[in-house]
Every structure is written in structure tokens, then in C-alpha cells.
Amino acid sequence: MDYLHNTFAIEIASFDEWQGRSRKNNFFELVYILDGKGSQSVNYVEYPYQKNGIFLLPTAKCHQYIIKEPTKFLFVRFTGSYFVPGANDQVDYSSWFSRLNYIIGNHSHHPGELIDDPNDRLQVKRLLDVILFEYELKETCFTFIIQNTLVSILGVICRNIQRKILIGRTFTDSKFADLLNFISFNILDADKLSVSYLSEKFHIAETYFSEYFRRNASERFQDYVIKSRLRIAESRARYTELPLQDIASELGFTDSSHLNKMMKKHFGKGMREIRKEEANTAI
Incomplete structure (x- = not known):
């Protein structure tokens, strides 16, 4: 190399x-x-x-x-x-x-x-x-x-x-797909994921943004962002040997305990359990 x-x-x-x-x-x-x-x-x-x-x-x-x-x-x-x-x-x-x-x-x-x-x-x-x-x-x-x-x-x-x-998803508002793309591609940029920033960029009233997002995505905006970050954390746990504390810090969680708690809440299993599963699969 x-x-x-x-x-x-x-x-x-x-x-x-x-x-x-x-x-x-x-x-x-x-x-x-x-x-x-x-x-x-x-x-x-x-x-x-x-x-x-x-x-x-x-x-x-x-x-x-x-x-x-x-x-x-x-x-x-x-x-x-x-x-x-x-x-x-x-x-x-x-x-x-x-x-x-x-x-x-x-x-x-x-x-x-x-x-x-x-x-x-x-x-x-x-x-x-x-x-x-x-x-x-x-x-x-x-x-x-x-x-x-x-x-x-x-x-x-x-x-x-x-x-x-x-694929297969349709939205009543055509710009919502652009909003999701923007969120996905800036998932670690807290400033760009603020409601005030997104409301201004996509011309959505700030007071209406949360309702607008929930109506189109069928889930709360903050839940969508957290789940997106947790999917990255899950892949990091499965496919790298990075310390869990480093993963938590890089993805904007307070510490590895906070990340673990959120992972269990949304996906039913903790980071160490996910890493152990991958290790057993590879044997």
C-alpha cells in the first residue's frame, strides 16, 4: 500500500x-x-x-x-x-x-x-x-x-x-426527498441540522417544521436524525475495531454509555452486543 x-x-x-x-x-x-x-x-x-x-x-x-x-x-x-x-x-x-x-x-x-x-x-x-x-x-x-x-x-x-x-417511497411534497438527502449528507453537522437552518434553507416556516417533517416521514425529526447516526454507529461497531468511546464522540453522543443507551432504546441491543455478534459471525 x-x-x-x-x-x-x-x-x-x-x-x-x-x-x-x-x-x-x-x-x-x-x-x-x-x-x-x-x-x-x-x-x-x-x-x-x-x-x-x-x-x-x-x-x-x-x-x-x-x-x-x-x-x-x-x-x-x-x-x-x-x-x-x-x-x-x-x-x-x-x-x-x-x-x-x-x-x-x-x-x-x-x-x-x-x-x-x-x-x-x-x-x-x-x-x-x-x-x-x-x-x-x-x-x-x-x-x-x-x-x-x-x-x-x-x-x-x-x-x-x-x-x-x-425506492418505492412517495412524498406529497416533492421537496421532502431533497430535505432527506440534505440531512443524510450532513448528518454530523449539528449547525446544518438545526431546525432554524433547515427551515430557512427549504423555505418552511420554523414553527411548522416539526409537524411538516412528521407528516411526511411518519416520525419525529429528532428521532430520524438519531436513528441515522445510530446506523452509522452500528456499522462502526460491526466493521471496525475503533473504541466505542471514540465512535460515540465522533457521532455526537455524550459518551459510550449515552450511545449504548440510545442504541438499546431504538434498536434493542447495545454496542458491545452488536460487536460480539459480528465477531461470532466471522468465526
């Missing part, structure tokens, strides 16, 4: 036969099949891959690629620190980090193609080709270009996940 930034790394690797790779269970990888054919196996569930396939490999302990034809991979690894903006970052990537957390909280973590929409798949392929080109050329500013290209890729991935979530 070539660590181009403290939050992500890139590797190009060719295999005739799959070899285990050193990995720490605090990240996930975007995998682009440059050439070859075979199957991706995650927790013993297989899905075929071929050239130009795009996959998201979660931090599952049991994974491999069953290679049928010699395969060349482009791996883009997102480390655990990738989910929290750094104090020294020169560029404001706050929306970027929110989208990463949105992907972690809403992706199925099952094997299979990451993007269903053919136009979006083509778009991501083009962007991955930019990353490949810049990585191999290694000219001035190539790391910065790769980093910004990743921002666009994550945006397209989020759009596909959001489509799947909203």
Missing part, C-alpha cells in the same frame, strides 16, 4: 492466485477490477467479478477473491482516521466526511457490484481512471488531484445508496 495521505492509500496489484493481504480492521476499500475474472467472497458469500467491476470491500475479517483469470486490481483504502476531519486540513472536507459516514451507515456490506445505475457506474469508472492515471504519473499535485477525485466518487456512491433507500 502506498499511503498518499494519512487517511487513504492506493495499491495496484496483480494476482494469478489470491494472497492474503495485511490489513487492520479499521477501514474499508474501494476495489476496481482493471482486468481479469473471478468471484469476490465476503464472509463466505460469493459474487462474480469481471473487468471494470467496482466493489466496496467492508472491514470484514473473512474476505478473499477467487481468481479464475489473472486479475489486476486497483485498491483504494480508506483508513479509520478518514472519517474524521483533521484539524490541519487545508481544505474543508466536512461534507466529504459526512458522506463517508453515510456510506458506512447505509451500505449493505454484502459482496456484489457497488453501483447499479449504468450511467453512474460509467461516471465512477471515468473518475477511477483519473485516479489510476495520476497515481501512475505521480506529477506535481497528484495526491491533491486524487483526493478531490475521491470526493466526487463518494458523491456518486451516496447518490446510488440514497436511490435504493427511497
Whole structure:
């Protein structure tokens, strides 16, 4: 792995036969099949891959690629620190980090193609080709270009996940879907999730906002926000080894006890129980 930034790394690797790779269970990888054919196996569930396939490999302990034809991979690894903006970052990537957390909280973590929409798949392929080109050329500013290209890729991935979530749902107010998208993509930004901010942005009377949201979503606004953050917390518990206190802090909960209490209230099980379940599944 070539660590181009403290939050992500890139590797190009060719295999005739799959070899285990050193990995720490605090990240996930975007995998682009440059050439070859075979199957991706995650927790013993297989899905075929071929050239130009795009996959998201979660931090599952049991994974491999069953290679049928010699395969060349482009791996883009997102480390655990990738989910929290750094104090020294020169560029404001706050929306970027929110989208990463949105992907972690809403992706199925099952094997299979990451993007269903053919136009979006083509778009991501083009962007991955930019990353490949810049990585191999290694000219001035190539790391910065790769980093910004990743921002666009994550945006397209989020759009596909959001489509799947909203499929079959209809709203009496057409702008409500835009409101949900905005909330989802800014789920960790408390200022942007204030009723006053959202009311002004979406031209909804502040005194009417809570009723408006409940009427369209069939649940309270604050419950929706908390559940969205809890889904991210659940995925972090299952697919990373990050300390529960760190997860709680990063997601805006007072401490791990507060997070655990809210998880039990809304989903019926605590964080340690969720992490233990995943550990037993991977055995």
C-alpha cells in the first residue's frame, strides 16, 4: 500500500492466485477490477467479478477473491482516521466526511457490484481512471488531484445508496426527498441540522417544521436524525475495531454509555452486543 495521505492509500496489484493481504480492521476499500475474472467472497458469500467491476470491500475479517483469470486490481483504502476531519486540513472536507459516514451507515456490506445505475457506474469508472492515471504519473499535485477525485466518487456512491433507500417511497411534497438527502449528507453537522437552518434553507416556516417533517416521514425529526447516526454507529461497531468511546464522540453522543443507551432504546441491543455478534459471525 502506498499511503498518499494519512487517511487513504492506493495499491495496484496483480494476482494469478489470491494472497492474503495485511490489513487492520479499521477501514474499508474501494476495489476496481482493471482486468481479469473471478468471484469476490465476503464472509463466505460469493459474487462474480469481471473487468471494470467496482466493489466496496467492508472491514470484514473473512474476505478473499477467487481468481479464475489473472486479475489486476486497483485498491483504494480508506483508513479509520478518514472519517474524521483533521484539524490541519487545508481544505474543508466536512461534507466529504459526512458522506463517508453515510456510506458506512447505509451500505449493505454484502459482496456484489457497488453501483447499479449504468450511467453512474460509467461516471465512477471515468473518475477511477483519473485516479489510476495520476497515481501512475505521480506529477506535481497528484495526491491533491486524487483526493478531490475521491470526493466526487463518494458523491456518486451516496447518490446510488440514497436511490435504493427511497425506492418505492412517495412524498406529497416533492421537496421532502431533497430535505432527506440534505440531512443524510450532513448528518454530523449539528449547525446544518438545526431546525432554524433547515427551515430557512427549504423555505418552511420554523414553527411548522416539526409537524411538516412528521407528516411526511411518519416520525419525529429528532428521532430520524438519531436513528441515522445510530446506523452509522452500528456499522462502526460491526466493521471496525475503533473504541466505542471514540465512535460515540465522533457521532455526537455524550459518551459510550449515552450511545449504548440510545442504541438499546431504538434498536434493542447495545454496542458491545452488536460487536460480539459480528465477531461470532466471522468465526
